[in-house]
Amino acid sequence: MPKIKTHRGAAKRFKKTGSGKIKRNQAFHSHLLTKKNRKRKRNLRKGTVAHPHNVKSLRPLIPYK
Numbered sequence: 001m002p003k004i005k006t007h008r009g010a011a012k013r014f015k016k017t018g019s020g021k022i023k024r025n026q027a028f029h030s031h032l033l034t035k036k037n038r039k040r041k042r043n044l045r046k047g048t049v050a051h052p053h054n055v056k057s058l059r060p061l062i063p064y065k
Contacts, residue, residue: 010061014050022050022058 015023028036029044036044050058 004060004063006064007061010058011065014058014062014065016062016065017049022055022062023047024050 013024017023025047026044029041033041
């Protein structure tokens with residue numbers, strides 16, 4: 001079997017956890033931050049787990065991560 005190429009854009013955005021779930025960063029934290037309160041911005045810094053519906057399409061993109 002040949003090696004599978006990793007999708008480099010996805011490799012920079014997603015990581016696999018030890019249990020095999022896919023971690024992602026949250027959106028809405030790059031600009032227009034003055035109108036968002038401190039608690040909201042702090043919570044946006046944290047990563048979260050990708051939704052199960054999207055995991056099926058993400059797994060082939062990052063096979064070795």
